[in-house]
Amino acid sequence: MKYLFKLILLIAFVQNGFSQEKQALFTIDNAKYYSDEFIRVYNKNLDLVKDDSQKDLDKYLELFVGYKLKVQKAYRLGLHFNTKYQNELMSYRGQLAKNYMNDSKVTNELVEQAYERINKEVKASHILILVDENASPEDTLKAYNKIKNVYQLLKEGKKFEEIAQQYSEDPSVKDNKGNLGYFSAFRMVYQFENAAFNTTVGQFSAPFRTKFGYHIVKVTDSRKNRGEVTVAHIMILKPSVPDAALHEKAKQTIEDIYKKIQQGENFESLANQFSEDKSTSGKGGVLQRFGSGQLASEKFEEVAFSLNDKNEISKPFESQFGWHIVKLIDKYPVQSIQEMRTELESKVRKDERSLIITNSLATKLRKKYLFTKNEKLIQKIKKVVNDEFYSQTWEMPENKKELSGEIVVLNKDKKLYSPSFINYIFSQQKSNIKIKPVNALVDYLFEKWMDEQLIKYYDENLENEFVDFKNIVEEYRDGLLLFDLMEKEIWDRAKTDTVGLNSYFKNNAKNYMWSNRYDIDVYSSTSQKVIEKTKSYLKKNKSTDYIKSKINKKGVVDVMVKSGLFEENQDVLSEFKTPQKGVSEIVKKGNYYFVLKIKEVKPSQEKTLDECRGKVISDYQQFLENNWVDELKKEFKVEINQDVFAKVKSQILK
Incomplete structure (x- = not known):
């Protein structure tokens, strides 16, 4: 029975392995592309495709292969090593990761707070003392002392507007005296919003800090949100x-x-x-x-x-x-919270509220991931940190060998080293933390640092935690590479290849024609009699100013005029059958009557390249792109597994 049980397990494992085995749909040189990706992308984009021909699986495969050929070309050119590309990819991944770095309970609380605030609008003024969020301790203290001085002046009864004009470093203060007008939730940074919504109308807040510097806010009015x-x-x-x-x-x-x-x-x-x-x-x-x-x-x-x-x-x-x-x-009017919930959740994740969610996430990750810390090493670090930390003058020890080593093993596979924690302690001096004694301070900083490491580890492993996250990042990675490749191979080439552009324009000049154009004055009125009178003046070669002076009397505007160069089907011209130089017949369109004074007729003719350069460049780009895939197929070896494709068709068309 024991051997039979092992045999059954083995058969089940082999069968599962075969059923889950990826099948290469096609290869480009030595790179394999699998059927599961093709099926997923096809189904995902099916509703977005407007051209029914692209829903045809054979044609879609052709498009998909063309797409992957371009990506392979980007890798061959080394575009993935470009610093700008790498930064943009990491920035996108970071934005996408925010959707996975949350705590639903805390998120709901923040959504409800935001909705409560959205129902109100506060009118506020502020005084700002600028200081960068990463400023030196000296600069930070200098700014703090300035705002303390301003706060004291306000407490003594000085007028807020006058103090704002005198001390505020907000560049707009000269024009608005610090007045920011009415605003609701999400219109200001979160710390500022908190201060504004927690300050009574007619009162001013205590000094507080945002990423811009130190503020004092005065709330001058509050009203129901006007929607x-x-x-x-x-x-x-x-x-x-x-x-x-x-x-x-x-x-x-x-x-x-x-x-x-x-x-x-x-x-x-x-x-x-x-x-x-x-x-x-x-x-x-x-x-x-x-x-x-x-x-x-x-x-x-x-x-x-x-x-x-x-x-x-x-x-x-x-x-x-x-x-x-x-x-x-x-x-x-403002919608209900049920109607706004999705929008509010998105906004909460995108502003400073996300930090609150992140801190809550760290608490959950402590339960998810096990870690062991090196207590002996932490004790050694405690001995080199001293009271100079509180005056922001503590320096890291020169001899770090005795302090070097593994300080944490996280989730059995991630080793964290002490220099990272020591650097963190040094950086936290700017935070003005007052926890004493030093041993308690180091313990506190270790827990904060550990929270950051847990979140970082979780972030680094999102691709392993969530398949949909992995797929989206890979799609964006390829799309970003393709954009850079198109810019290099097609868009920039079309703009800079003057010989090719001129040759393309010369061969396709008939596609760039002016229609008949007319230099005209267009007179309009809702009164047929007025427009007939206007026409009679035009027949006598009277000027626009003369006509308006004769018709628009006693404050009543009966006729309006606009002038310009119009193509034959532009504006109201399409209503005139065969416009000729001179004064036209009268036509009616809607409630208006029109008459034209046609000063010049410019017959249909070919445009010069300068007159249609933008359109020609766009068409030339499309021309280059249409021939590009054929060139890539010569550069790379493409092999399609028709047996696998037949299975894909069968699966999709079920």
């Missing part, structure tokens, strides 16, 4: 030069537009025609939704949030960027 709004706007930019006439003209334009709105003309159409915010004018002026403190203009926010009813329109107003008219599209 977010979506608005549309019409904007006339401020002239870039201090010319009074140009400023007055811009201001008059926004007032003329407002009069047309009051006359019943459509806001979206006017935004489309006249707004100089080109990122929104084509969408009727609609901006992305925003909350307090998210825009650069506090004035714009105040006007936007002052509108109460959908489609309500503000009067013209001025911001630091220009003149605006704002229309309310919709208001969005």
